Amino acid sequence: AQTVTQSQPEMSVQEAETVTLSCTYDTSESDYYLFWYKQPPSRQMILVIRQEAYKQQNATENRFSVNFQKAAKSFSLKISDSQLGDAAMYFCAYRGYTGNQFYFGTGTSLTVIP
Amino acid sequence: DTAVSQTPKYLVTQMGNDKSIKCEQNLGHDTMYWYKQDSKKFLKIMFSYNNKELIINETVPNRFSPKSPDKAHLNLHINSLELGDSAVYFCASSQEGGETGGYYNSPLHFGNGTRLTVT
Numbered sequence: 001a002q003t004v005t006q007s008q009p010e011m012s013v014q015e016a017e018t019v020t021l022s023c024t025y026d027t028s029e030s031d032y033y034l035f036w037y038k039q040p041p042s043r044q045m046i047l048v049i050r051q052e053a054y055k056q057q058n059a060t061e062n063r064f065s066v067n068f069q070k071a072a073k074s075f076s077l078k079i080s081d082s083q084l085g086d087a088a089m090y091f092c093a094y095r096g097y098t099g100n101q102f103y104f105g106t107g108t109s110l111t112v113i114p
Numbered sequence: 115d116t117a118v119s120q121t122p123k124y125l126v127t128q129m130g131n132d133k134s135i136k137c138e139q140n141l142g143h144d145t146m147y148w149y150k151q152d153s154k155k156f157l158k159i160m161f162s163y164n165n166k167e168l169i170i171n172e173t174v175p176n177r178f179s180p181k182s183p184d185k186a187h188l189n190l191h192i193n194s195l196e197l198g199d200s201a202v203y204f205c206a207s208s209q210e211g212g213e214t215g216g217y218y219n220s221p222l223h224f225g226n227g228t229r230l231t232v233t
Contacts, residue, residue, distance in 0.1 A: 035221050039155075043202060045224035089155055093222070100145050100169055100210050102222055104157040 002027045004094050006105035013082045014113050020067075021077045021108045023092030031097035034068065034075045039107075040088040048090070051075065053097075079110075087112045117141050120205045120225035127195055128233055135190045135228045137205030145169075146188035147222070148180060149204040157204075163188055164210060195232045202227045 003026045013019035025034070036048040051059045051068050058066050063080045079086055092105040120137040127133050139146065147170075148160040162170035163182040177193045188205060205225040 033221075037222075037224075043227050043229075045204065045206075045222075045227075047221050047223075050221055091157065095221075100162050100164060100208075101159065102147075102208075107155050107157075109155075 002029075002094050002096070002101075002103045004092055004103045004105040006090075006092055006108050008108045009106070010109045010111070012111040012113055013079070013086075015082055015084060017082055018078060018080045019082055019110065021079075021090050021092075021110065023075045023077070023105055025073050025075065025092075025094050025103075027073065027094065027096070029096050033095045033097070034066075035093040035095070035102075036064070036066070036075075036077045037091045037093060038086075038088045039091065040085075045091075049077065082112050084112050084114065086110060118205055118207055118223050118225040120203075120228055122228060123226065124229050124231075126231045126233065129195055129197060131195050132191070132193045133195060133230070134192070135203055135205075135230075137188050137190070137225055139186055139205075139207040139223070141207055141209075141223060143207035143209045143220075143223070144185055145208050145210045146182065146185070147204075147206040147208075148188065148190050149206060151202040151204060151227070153201070161188075161190075192230075195230075197232050200230055200232045202229050204228075 005024045032053045034051045038046045049061045067076045089107045094103045118139045145164045147162045161180040166182045179191045181189045206222040209220040
């Protein structure tokens, strides 16, 4: 089975600053999808951003962007101009091109300091 | 309108009881899932149904039984509840295929979770 590793259990950032959350994965597939989910204290799971492995261009959604390094199997999330509302648990997830299984990392808890 | 809805939001019950959590999605997705999130926030897949057929059945005690009456619903029934069953349970859905036979870039859409507390 594929594995997804988030090596930073906790991170903190000053409001308005930039923070990068890391994620690495292990797979033998050439096509797949990667996602970042945000879970605020309300416990709702919110999709932040997605990336198709066959696309070389890094995905961007407003203040959120990814640095996708396919050869290194790395998929980091950059949050620019951090806001208090960004404080949450962030999960990296992998889905193969075929099949129904999603694989999640163990999460990174992000604190935003006013 | 809520895309994936699960009820109840909170469930407090005593050991040994039987309880059910219901889930419905109105996204037209063909695959539904149950995930368990423990106190350390780890997300673990429990079951997955594709068009009402069980396709993923991880190592879960047989006290947990999923039921999918149609592809828009996936309920979870738990018998003889134990203290260790206390967790947040998430229902989710995704689209795994299309009329062309290809696979869509479909993320998981989650319900808001059910916090189960067993006392």
